[in-house]
Amino acid sequence: MKSKNIVFTCVLLLLSSIVASQNCKNTFSGLIEDFHDKSPIVGATVFIKNQNKYTTTNFEGKFSLPNLCSGKIIVEISHVACEPQTLELNISKDVYKVIDLEHHEEELNEVNVKGAIGLKTKTAQETLIKTKTLDKFSGASLGDALKNISGVSSINTGNSIVKPVINGLHGSRVLVSFNNVRLQDQEWGIEHAPNVDINAAKTISVIKGANALQYGGDAIGGVVIINPIKSSIDKDTLYGKSIVSQQTNGRLFSVTTNLNKSYKSGWFVNGQASYKRAGDFEAANYSLTNTGVNSKAFTFSLGKKQFENGFELFYSYLTNETGILRASHFGNIADLVAAINSSRPLIIDDFNYTINNPKQDVTHHLLKASYYNRFKGFGKLSLQYDFQINNRLEFDRRIGDNKNLQAVDLDLTTHNFKADFKLDSDPNHVYKFGISGLYQNNFPDPITKVRRLIPDYKKFSFGTYAIANFKFDDVILTAGVRYDLEHIDAKKFYLQSRWNSLNYQDDFNDIVIDSNVSGSQLLTNPKFTYHNISTSLGATYNFDSNNLFIVNYGLANRAPNPSELFSDGLHHSAARIELGDLRMQTEVSNRISASYKFANAKLNLTIEGFYNHIKNFIYIEPTGEETTNRGAFPVWTYKQVNAQLLGIDTNIKYQIHDNFALTNKSSLLKGRDLSSNRPLIDIPPFKTVTSLVFKKENWKNFYASLESEYNAKQNNYPNNNFEAYLPLSNSFEVVDISTPPSAYHLLNFSTGFDFNMSKTKFNLNFSIDNLLNKNYRNYLNRLRYFADDLGRNFKIQLKINY
C-alpha cells in the first residue's frame, strides 16, 4: 500500500496536465511480470508519456489504459523495486502486451518521496549512481565512477590509483561507507585509493558536505555510501549477473559475477567475485611502463530479512596489486628536474603484464554482523559489529638483500560497534539516534628496515548522534547533532635531529619515553584527545510539482589524522620528505549550501551551490629542500590555515526529441588560503561534460552517445616553485612543481543494445574513450610531472542477467 502511494506521488510529479483528446478509442492493456520468475508485479505504474495517461497494475499484475489516441505512444513502466523501463509502440487498435521488469535493481526498504528512491538524506546535496551506470565502470575503479557526478573529481597516482575528491576535498575528509561500514584503510594518503571493488556496489550515493551525521561527523568533504548487491524480495528466487569487459589500453580484462538466492522465509545468500588484470597502460604516444594492475575481490553475505527483524553476516575481501609508473621513481631533486624537463618519461619499455617495483600491494578484509528488530508502532533498532584489517605493502627500488622487501608494511585493524534507533511510527516525524564505539590499532612492521612513516598507534573513539526529520505539506526539515570523542595513543620514534629541528624539545619534552634509542633516535608516546561537535540543518521546499529548493547548513569537526600529526621522513615512493606536526588542531568546517531542482517532461535541471569555510584547514605543500648524501630532496610540510571553498555544480538534461537527449554536467570551484591570501593547492579546475544521446527503446534499447569532456587549465594555484642546485652543471634551476598542465578536450563515444536468449537477458556495450587519442595531463594526477594520461581506449563489455 505504501509503495503504491509513492508510485502515485512519483506519477503526480511527472504529470503536468492530463490531455483529453477526442477520437481516441484504443485500449492498451497488458501484464507486468517479474523478469526472473514471471510472477506478476503488483502496483507498477504504466505511464503513457506523450499522452499523459497513467495507471497502476492490479493484484494480478494487469493493467488497462483505455481511450488512447492512435499513433506512437511512449510508455514508461516503473515500480519502486525495479529499474524503470520505457518502450515505444505504434497503436491503431487495441493492444495487449506482456512486459518483464527487472525486479531486483532497487531496494525495497529505501523508499522516499518525490521520486527520490534510494536517497539516504532528504535535505542534503545527494546524488545516486544507479546500477546501470556503475556497470559501465566494471573494469575501472570507484573513483572513476564517482566522477560521473558534477562536483566530484579525483586525485590520482597514475590511472589506477584514483581517490575521490568531493567539492575539492579528499582523504580523511571523504567518508566511504561500504554496506554501512565506514572504511578504515589508511585513507589519508593521496596514493591510497579506497579499498572497494566497484562491482560489489549496486548503487552509490554521494552526499556533498557532512550532512549525513549517522555515518560520521568529520566528513567535511562528503560521504560516499556504497550499497552492496542484496536480495530484497521475500520469495524463492535465484538470479545473478555477470559482466565481462575487455579493453585495448593496458590489454585489460575483467570479469565479475554475482549470484543471489533468496527464500520466501526471508533467508538469503549472496556471493560476488571479480577479477581484473591489466598490463602497462598507454598514453597517446608511448607505453606507461610498469602500470599494470592485478585485482581480485569477493563478497559473501548470508542472512534473514523479514519486515519485523532480520540479520546479516557479510564478508568482503579485496586485494589490489598496482604498478607505479617506473619513470616516476627518482633519486633526488636533480633527477626530478631531469624528469620534469623531459617531454617523455625517462623509462619506456615494451608492453608487459609483469608488475615490478615500485608497486603497491593492498589487502582489505571486512567482516560485518548486523541485526535489526522492528517494534510495532514504535521504530526499528539496528545493531552492528564490524571488523576490518587493512594490510598495505609498498615496494620500492631497493638494493642488496632488501631488493624485494617492502618499504612500507602497515597493518590497520579496526573494530567498530554501533547501535542505531529509528523512530518512524509517524512518517511525518522521524527521529534517529545512535551510538558507536571504535578501537583501532596500527602496526607498522619494522621488517621493512625503513623508518616508519606512520607510527604504531591505538585509537579509541566514541560517537553519538540524534537526527530529526519533520515533514509538512511541501516542506521537509532535518536537524541533526553529533558528538565524537577521539583518543589517539601513539609510540613514535624521531631522529634526534628532526625532533630538534621541529622545536619539539621544548613543547613536547614530557612525551619522550626513551631519549637514547640507537641510531640517534628517541622514542615518544604522543597522546591526544579530541572532542568534536557536528551539526546539520536542512530544509527542502517543494514549491510545486516542477520546482524544488534545498538549503542546508553543516558544522563539522575533523581531528587531524596520523599522517598529519606524525609524518616524518623520506617517503621513498614519492622521493620527498614529508613532515607532520604534533601541534595540529582540529579542522572546523562551516558549510552552507543551496540547491534548485527543476523537472518537467523535457527538462531536468539541478543547480547546487556551496560555500565552505574551514578553520585550521590542513594540507601538505612543498616548503623547501633538505640535503643528504643522496642529494637534495623536496620537503613537503603539513600546514594549517584558514581556507574557503566556493563552488557551483550544475546538471542539465534536455529531451530534444523522443529519441535525442542532451546532457551537461559542469562544476566550478574556487579554493583560497585566507591566512596568506593565495589560492589553495590541488583544486580541480573548471570542468564541463556535454553528451548527446540517441536512444531508441524499440530497437532493443539501442543507444549511442557522444560525449565531450573539457577540462580547463587551473589558473589559480599557489606558486611553490623553488630553485635547486644541480651539482653536475654547477647551476641553479627552478623546479617547476606548481604550474598546472594545459586545458584539454576529450571526445568519448559509447553505444550498446539489449538482446534476449530464452530467459537470459544480454546487454552488449562498446565504447571508445579519448576518441582522438589526445595527449594530455591532469592537474590532479601526482604523476603528471612524468607522463601523459591515458590515450585512446576501445572497450567492449557483455552483461548477462539471469
Next chain:
Amino acid sequence: MKHIKLLTALFISTLAITSCSDDTPIPVHEEEVITTMTIELTPNGGGNKVTIQSKDADGEGPTAPIVTGGTLVANKTYSGVITLLNELETPADNITNEVAAEADEHQFFYSANGVSSTFVYAGNNDANGNPVGINFTVTTGDAGTGTYVITLRHEPSKNATGVKDGDITNAGGETDIQVSFPITVQ
C-alpha cells in the same frame, strides 16, 4: 534474541583475539642509508694522500652533510677509491660491498666543475664487462679552484651512448649519491 546472543559472542571473541599487549616497538635502523662517503686519493709516484669526505650523521634527517674537500697537486695522477658507510649501524655497515655485489646495477660517475681534471675507471668491471667505478684515477690539470661531483646511479643504462666512458648524460636510473666536493688544485 538468539541473533543478539550470536552477535555478542562474535563481538567479544574478536575483541579477545585482538586485544594486544602494550609492546614497545623496536627501532628501525635503515640499512640503505649512506651516512659517509670517503674518497682516498693516492698520488701516483709518491706524495701526500688526500682524503675527501661527505658525512651526514643523521642520514636522511634534517642535518645537512658535512663535506670536506681537498687540495690536489696540479698535473698529477691520483688513484681514487670510494668507501660508503652506514654509521647509523654499530659497527658501521660497509655499503661499498653491496655496490660491488650488485656491480651490474650500479655505476659511479665523476665530473669536475671549475677545474680541469680527467677521470678514468679503474678496478674490477661488472660481470658484463662494464665499469662500476669504486676505483678510478683522476689526472689533475692546471691550478685552480672548483668542485668534483661524485654520483652513484642505481640501475643506469650502462649500454647507452657514452655511459661506459663515464658520461652521465644518458645514464638514467636513480641517484643514490650525489656530492659536490670543493677542490683546490695548486
